[in-house]
Amino acid sequence: MAGILHIAFQAIATKLPVDMPLVLSKNPAFKTVTEFDTIYGNKISQYRSENTGLQIVVVDVEGPVISCHSVLATESMYLIRFNWLMQAVSDDSGCPHTLEHLVFLGSTKYPYKGILDLLANRAFAQGTNAWTAVDHTAYHIKSVSEDGFLRILPIYLDHILFPTLEESAFTTEVYHMNGSGEDAGVVFSEMQGRENTSVSLMAAANQRALYPEGNGYRSQTGGLMEALGKLDNETIRAFHKKAYVSRNLSVIVIGKLDHSQLLQAVQPLDEELAKRPWVDSAPTEDLATSVLRTVEFPDRDESMGDVRIGWFGPSDIQEIAAIDMLGVYLCNSPIAPLRKAFIEIRQPLCTGDIENKNYDAAEVDPYAGFNYAIITAFVYGDTEGKDLKRYLEDLKAFEHLFSWTEEQWAGCINKWLIEAPHVAILGKPSAVMADRLVEDNAARVKDRVEQLGKQKLEQLQKKVDDAQALNERPVPDKILEDFKIPGIDSIRDNSTQKALDSMSSGLWMQLDNIKSQFFNISLHLSTANFTHKQRLYSSLFLYNIFVNPVKRNDGTTLDWMQVVEQLDQNTVNYSASFGVANGFKDLMTIKFKVDKTKYKEAVEWIVGVTLSKMLNDLPSQARNGSGMNWALYHHLIFDEESTAKAVNLATLAKFLPQVEKVLQENPAEVIQMLEGIQQLGMYLKVYIDVSLPAGESSGSYCWTGVVPRSYITPIRYARDLLSPIGRNPCRYATILALPSIESCFSIHFSRGPQDYNDPDLAPLQVLIEYLSLLEGEFWKKIRGAGLAYGASLGLRLEEGIVEFSVYRSPNSALAFSKAREIVHDFKSGRKEFEQLALDSAKSSLVYSTVSVESSLLKAASSGFLTQVLQKRPAGYRRDFLDKICNVTIDELKKMLDKYISKIFEGETSRVAVVCSGGKSEVR
Ligand SMILES: [Zn+2]
Incomplete structure (x- = not known):
């Protein structure tokens, strides 16, 4: 492979799970391909299904968290090469990225948008997540329960392999034209916010200069706006059919769990065969000469531009390690040569030895540390597991560098940094371009409105509204209830x-x-x-x-x-x-x-x-x-x-x-x-x-x-160390005007529990979680109504304070009033707490409580915090989990009266506001 550019579309889709009974097959088709210990001491096992080619990689990592990435190698050109119907579609159509979004809108067995998130809340897991890079799409989930994870994984895979891909989903999630003649859709808006930034424009120019027409690395996997406007649902369906087959899927599980249970849970899968992308594609030619291009990006401030230099790197692991090390040496400290040349320019140049830089990623966060190497081995490596081992030996490669001589380093610098032809992109800010983009867009919409006419526009709007209604059909409670919440006794401890x-x-x-x-x-x-x-x-x-x-x-x-x-x-x-x-x-x-x-x-x-x-x-x-x-x-x-x-x-x-x-x-x-x-x-x-x-x-x-x-x-x-205000917050507002910002931020606070062992802690935290949940009360009525980008409740135990904070709001007083209304509705009984939402709040709090100790290092650090600083007993966390699970709706009401509602009453609450000069508003 030539050097790969990773353009990650850090996704979006925050979605998740439902109950599907485990189908336990007597004769799993999975065979062990390879099994070995890494130099970090973790065992790695790679399995492959003899029926379908589906691959599963498990890394044993001690600790409570199980992290899973389902990865598909995706190549945008794929379509054009394999399906003559697709010839009209450019490689910038964003098929891989749009499909990633659509996966979360329901599967044939679970045809409800958001069902994965709702079920994750019941599996001691955190909302799902996904991204699309230029060469792969990855679907992620993390859970602190083995049982919960094993039940949700098949449902997640069902979404990936059998998404409904309905026309209505395409309409709202990818692209449509609304009743005002404007372009819209979730993916379209996402790319609109990104396409014309200096980073994206320069990255795209860099890719086009490095890779020839027809090469998959050239494609804009996110989808360019113009191409998204031409994309249709059939194309995405065809792309799914070709690329999302079990042979092209690797399920990477990092954590501690029973391997045979995992293999059995993943049994029922697609048998369609497909050619592997990238590996079987034509190799990329080397760059013959260096290229210098200028790219304009829209910005009214033309005082500062950007430079981006790209070139093909080595594919040999030893050489990659050397380049990594050179990067650290050249850039990473105040005395690094590049820093000195560009930033610390008044100091003389000095030399320093490259030594003693080890990479500790796999220990600090073994979940992320292993993931990258395994994904790369899957997308580019062999299927027999030899490459997997090689890719995971980067630490050895770094150790080997200690014995490199000066000539070897000089040779490496010469070969890869000096002599290798490169692509240099100069990013130039342009105020003219900024204005032009706005004008062009307005002109296009105006033309459309004239051409289409009132009737046609109304039809367009109706199509969007219908699609919206179809997508928003509620998930039946029965499905949620059937997905049993796991027992907390199954959660692993990470005690050191x-x-x-x-x-x-x-x-x-x-x-x-x-x-x-x-x-x-x-x-x-x-x-x-x-x-x-x-x-x-x-x-x-x-x-x-x-x-x-x-x-x-x-x-x-x-x-x-x-x-x-x-x-x-x-x-x-x-x-x-x-x-x-x-x-x-x-x-x-x-x-x-x-x-x-x-x-x-x-x-x-x-x-x-x-x-x-x-x-x-x-x-x-x-x-x-x-x-x-x-x-x-x-x-x-x-x-x-x-x-x-x-x-x-x-x-x-x-x-x-x-x-x-x-x-x-x-x-x-x-x-x-x-x-x-x-x-x-x-x-x-x-x-x-x-x-x-x-x-x-x-x-x-x-x-x-x-x-x-x-x-x-x-x-x-x-x-x-509290001031009189901190000890007795009441009545007043303090407002600070800040001319540099356009929105409003506020923190409303009142007294809360002060003891680290206070019995109110469990019910109060469950209540806070209940009100602040994703898709919960505050989320829907404050964020959803556009009153603020974020609004949350917090317990500040060390200060003995509970607070409600509003983040980035056009008018934080309105957001506050809405929150007060929600709290009052619960207090007066106009609104009742619901058992299903309570279960979700508990499950979500269990996840965040346990995942604090996800690695041994984090567990040790958290031990110091809880035992030495907070003076809590050694078994505190385990007891706390029990208490969370036993919280009742009655206790929520008590906590609401005792603490939360006090934040929303003048006599017992104080507020700190920061807003732009022109805004002054408080209750
Ligand atoms: Zn996206």
Whole structure:
């Protein structure tokens, strides 16, 4: 294969499931093609059906989440080559993408739009999802229940293999002309929002320059607007018939489950044979010479353009790894050559070794980490499983690079980056084009209205309305009721071996023994003893922590470039931020990921950085409506002792200009402040691999004596740092006008439960989920009515607050009134809670509660949060699941009275609003 361009249409379709009894066949046709252990320690099994060629790949990953992608190789040219009827259709028709949308509108057995989502809500799963890339379409679902997953998978596959593909679905979902003569349809609107952006226009130009006419990689898989207008349902049906056959389908399952059960669940399938796309297609010719093209894109601001360079890359895995590594080396740190040449231009060029970059994707997120390699092996590899193994060995390829000589690297750069012919696309903003697009569209609609006449337009509108009505036929309750919700006892735990260590030095550590190639070290630094001024400076401290000169314990100093170089050499990655898991903003968190052979060096080095002297320039803080809204909220609810208040945007906007002035007049004062911040209390968390050499099994000795006992300070909770407004929100509104935004954001808040073990938590969270569900009350009546892009309820336990927030609204007061009306209807009994929706809310909450611990790494991190910071007992999560399942409708009513309705009453609620200058409205 030549280098592939992945243009992903991150789909859309959020859809999902129904109950179909498992058809258990006695003699599964599936045979094991290959089975092996990856270098990450996970077993991979590949099966193929002898009847149909359908492929199933299972990766065993410990943990509660089962993730599944059903992947079909799709090639737009397919049609033109195989079906003479299709000759008129261009390869930009978007067949693969439009079909992806239509799959979610119902199957022959389940002919209801949205049924997959409704059933997913009952299978401890999250709404379905799909995307179409230039070479494949993937349908995704995740569940935390093996039983639920095995029952929903056949229904999902039924949709993929036997969609109804009704004309009415095409009309609303793909394309139609409405009664005003305008082009419309879900896919059409999606592409309208994308086709003329600089990114899409340049990507398309790049593809056309790289690939000749008739080559599948040239096609715009999403569908160009003009081609969508000519596409018809018959073409999509024909495309489905050719491409969606079992031989061309791979079901990739990542998680822990019984393989034989899975094979039996997938038995009943299509037997039609088909030629495999891509593999059997004519190979792409190499580019003979370099190409330079200019592409215009519509933009009224013509001050800045884009450049995109593309070329064919290697197909050899070792060479691909080398190119990946070169990318990291050239771009990924403040001292990377390209960054220095383009961004940090006042600094001299410097050299750095490429070393110690390992890839940890399969550990951080094994679900995504494995998926890409398996899909590529399916679309391009052999069917006997040899390529699957090869594609999964990328880590070995990276290790091998350590032994590459300078000549080898230079040769690789020469061959692939310098000498290989390339396509350069210059993206040029054009105000003329922006105006022309608008005018052309208006003229086209005007012409149509004149030509078609009133009667014909009315017919068009009626066709759309009829199609809409047909698509919206409700899913019978019976189907939902028959899909039994799985028992929570089937959910797998992801508990790690935990050892809590209170060290002789007084340091507080948590050691988690997990199977890993890396150490993950998080330092949590308490700001409890800071003065108010130190709090203000703490954001500067954290922002600059990795680019500051360091004075090490042995007295030597490193300048900032040496610091960055050493960080790159000694760690896999690093980051710094305030808080833990969206709370505990009083803690500064500094994270490092380190190769497991470098633990001791890393600890010494990390301490050197965090306790270093520093001095540098100011951060520039990004601003947006939603960010400012939460800043305003924090500003209101916290008192002066709170770090969350000191480092939030509203405070910094005032504070940073002051620092700039001080820096000019008396820089020593700034340095002194930052030095003062070294008086840190510390909470330390360390994940340690059990496979350490003897003597390093606890890993704690490295830390001995590093931090004096007097530095240890207690953790402070947000609820102890509230201002009078935070403690007693009532009556007032605070409005901030922001000229840079066009819409409105608001946060309405009231008091909520404050204890991490409060018995109200389960019923209250179920109620919040009930009201906020996809296709739920708020969703339909607020988002659906165009009152806001988002509206949700939230429980902020650490602050002891419940809130209703409106995101991006033309008028947030209206959105708020609508929410109040919904809540009042439930409160007064005008509207009743429904059992089916309650079941969905519980199932959805079970999924989000369990999936927090989807990988061992995440489980360890969540263990620290729940046990150390939140002081919840070890078995907390499991108990909480039981409580969720037992919540009753009566309890929902109680929670509504006790908490949620208080948000909507003036005496017990306060609001923070951010909106554009012209808008002022509050209840
Ligand atoms: Zn789409």
